[in-house]
Amino acid sequence: MKKQFRLATLLVALGALMLTLSGCGKSLSQQDVLQNDRKANTITWGVKADTKLFGLMDVRDNQIKGFDVDMAKHITRHILGKKGKAKFIQVTSQSRIPLLKNGNIDAIIATMTITPQREKVVSFSNSYFDAGQSLLVPNGSKIKNVSDLNKSGTTVLGVVGANSVQNIKKFAPKARVLELQDYAQALTSLKAGQGVALTTDNGILYGMAVQNPGFKVVGGTFTREPYGVAVNKGQKPFTNEVNKAIKEMEADGEYNQLIKKWFGNVPGFNYKELER
Amino acid sequence: MITILSDHWQELLTGLGWTLLSSVLALIFSLIIGSLFAIMEVTESKVARTIARIYIEIFRNIPLLVITSFFYLVIPMYVVKVNGFTAGTIGLTIYTSAFIAETVRSGIQSVDPGQMEGARANGLTFWQAMSNVILPQAFRLVIPPLGNQFVNLVKNSSVLAFVAGFDLMYQANNIASITFDTINSYMVVGVLYLIITMPISYYMRYLEKRLA
Amino acid sequence: MKSFIDAYSWINLRYLLEGLWITVEVSVASVILSFILGSFLGIIRYTKIKYVSAIVGFIIDLIRNLPLLLIIFFTYFGLPNFGFKPEIIPATILAMTIFESTMLAEIIRSGIQAVPNGQMEGARANGLTYWQAMFQIILPQAYKKMIPALVSQFISLIKDTSLATIIVLPDLTYHAQIIYGQNANYIIPMFLALAVMYFIVCYGLSVLANYIDRRLA
Incomplete structure (x- = not known):
């Protein structure tokens, strides 16, 4: 009897686990x-x-x-x-x-x-x-605007989940896009030369340029964000x-x-x- | 889950390929490096033993993420350009080699010391005896733990996602952020990881039982 | 050289130490919880209770064979579907506990297996119940033998907390990222600090374990 009860609890727990994992659970955001x-x-x-x-x-x-x-x-x-x-x-x-x-x-x-x-x-x-979306490049970079990136062999840096990553795939389909975890990691990657440009919204890029004198924002804005x-x-x-x-x-x-x-x-x- | 699989099977397949490639490369290289340090640990030279000890202790006690990020961010800044996949694989290799060194060393030490003496008495040099007599026996003993290290490697290769290494986890993050279906995206790659890791770890358990 | 001195300003060091404190806090909580849960799971798997052990064993194997990163995602992004919304630190502790307890369960199971059968039989013959014998006779011996394996698992746990930076756990690794993210000249000093701080904590733990191991032997 006791054993059966334990088994039943376990099965319920397992079922519940599957339910969560498959995302069938009810959204919490029903309350006001x-x-x-x-x-x-x-x-x-x-x-x-x-x-x-x-x-x-x-x-x-x-x-x-x-x-x-x-x-x-x-x-x-x-x-x-x-x-x-x-x-x-x-x-x-x-x-x-x-x-x-x-x-x-x-x-x-x-x-x-x-x-x-x-x-x-x-x-x-x-x-x-x-x-609006723009580009951050090192001073002295040959890249002047987004169309300069549309060559095979160019690598552009962005952030996972950012809209700018989807945009750049449209504006420069030939470029390879690397998606980093957050802007701090993306900026450090640009400094490490993992890509030729970092793309995201101009406001964010200007913030980076203020902190990092070796880098500048180029190409104006090519989207509205x-x-x-x-x-x-x-x-x-x-x-x-x-x-x-x-x-x-x-x-x-x-x-x-x-x-x-x-x-x-x-x-x-x-x-x-x-x-x- | 089905929609994610059917809409994104190409990315998932690419990710699976990079994950496997990275794990296999890291296994091969860490086996070589790890064995080298294991042998150094059992030689008579105090210098060699100390160097091996320092290497092993350092890389066993620092997170894999830190080692990998170092190769992705610092090395390119000051030394040579390394991409995310390479940086990740180097990080995995170094990290795992420290663990493999420990495993192989215990394998070597469990071989009867009389064997080495006998081989040396028969005119073999230390290295000949090591590679022809001792290591083959040691490796047979450590196959199950090495298999488990490979499972760890496959799991740990998810650290490539932090350095844009195109592996399964990286693809999962991207798919999740495009589809907004976080749980199902990670469920799919979870199943893919299990398809690789479960059979290996069950087979190793079987081997362990048979050897015991 | 100047960047080294600047990088280790009191403000930055304090910030790193705050991160280290979070790492230690999360690790200690997870070590304790996963040790308890892992022992429990290990015993269940060893004892071979009909159905239960098989199911528990299968779940343990599932979790063991997944990357920890996925477990972290499932805990932080998946659990709220259950009505449980952990914040970052509890979520990390929970994820580490779930993952590490399955790793520990295997260690503990094989530790129990290594205790000679005669011990259990002797204890039962002296009138102890199965569970009394397990907790009073078998487990203490098993733990003693397992100290090195347990400790290396705990060290893995400490190192693995760094993966939770992906959900913005403000730990040592994340704090270092914030500092070098704001000034690239600090990147080498920060990596050096990371290596040293993790090494001190992890190596210190293994030295301590060796000492205890020798005292008990």
Whole structure:
């Protein structure tokens, strides 16, 4: 009797395991995120920690700093009031969508472009930043724009899960694309000569160029990459609140202040164009 | 799972190929290097023994990821260009050779010392005796642990994903980020890994039982 | 030379040590949990309970033969489908525990097998139940014999925590990446620091184990 019971428990556990692994499990994101966040007085954001100007870990105080992080703090304050807390979880381009779908985070604000493919799995707020894809190359590189990359034998570096990797495959189909884990790894790989150029959105690249005088951004922007806050499907009230917050920030000048704070001193970058 | 398999079988096959190639190359080279250090450990020369000891202890106590990233990021910056696949395979080789050295050494030491003395008495040099008499016997004893090292190699080769080495795990990451179907993408490559590793590890267990 | 001195500024060193602390924390928790779970699984597999041992054995073999990276992904991205949403550190501990306990289970099973049969028979003849004999007589002897194998598995565990950088575990490896990601001149000093810190922890553990092994022998 006892043995049979043990066997039954085991089989149930095994079945449950298979169920999880095959992804048949029910999504957690059925609850109303906005209500939960109001109750907890906290919004949990997924942010980058390796991307200068947007979300970069400051080694001195272990805080993530950047435009995305500040936007998240302001949006939180607009939605929850002055005492609302923003909690940050570090994500990569690869991990952000699974974490959102799983409910580990309430929203993604991590240099994420609004694209039709992604809109099939998540909902986006209105755009909160207008980026465009560009190239980072070493000073003295012969590469002037994206068409210079379209040769067999050229290697371009990108990041797993980034939209820019899909784009470059369209713009330079002959180039080989290497996808690294995150921007810190991709940049170090560029320095190590693992590729001739690193491609992603101009804002991120300018951030890298500021830190690394041996490198420059070339070729202008060859795509439009509007960044949006991603939330789970079916969270309309939350999305609406985010949109309202962005609009309020644009109206009262908070938005332009943040743009100036983060992009005002970036050489080669006209922050006035970004102001709204 | 089926849709991922049918839509992305080409990438998966490529990944499988690179994973196997890397594992096989690393096995061959780490066997050579590992045996060399194992022999050094049983020679009479104190210098040789110390060098072998240092090599083994260093590479057994540093993560594979650190060794691999070193070859991918640092070596190209200062020495010579190495791509992700090569860097990964070199990392795997060095890391595994330290473990194989230990395995082979215990194999050598379990061969009756009288054999070496006998071979030497019959006029063979140390190296002749080692390669003709001792090593063949030692290898027979260590085949199961070496087989298990190969299973470890296949599993550990997933570290190539960190350095864009085109292996199965790298392809899985890319497929997952295109399809947004994370769990099923990793399920598929999980099954592919098991197809390689399970038969080997069962066969080695069978051999172990037979030898015991 | 200057880049070495700059790289080892107090701020950077402190940041590395914070990473090392996470590595140690995650490792210690995983070692303890996987030792308990691994012993349990090893005993089940050894004892040959009808069906149960076979099924447990098969699951152990499945997990053992998968790359740890996949186990990490399944735990972090897959478990939430169950209603369980671990944060990064607990998720890593869980993944390490699941993976390492299956590795330990095999070590422990063969350790128990190596204890002479007469021990069990003698204990049973003296009136102990099977489980009393297992826990009081067999296991302590088995563990004593297994110390070297157990410790080298624990060392693997410590090294393997570095793989969790893929889900942004803020461990030693990740913190070093952050530092050299911001300044490429620091890359050699950071790799040197990684090698030294991991070596001290792992080698230190094996020296300690040798000492204990010799004391017990």
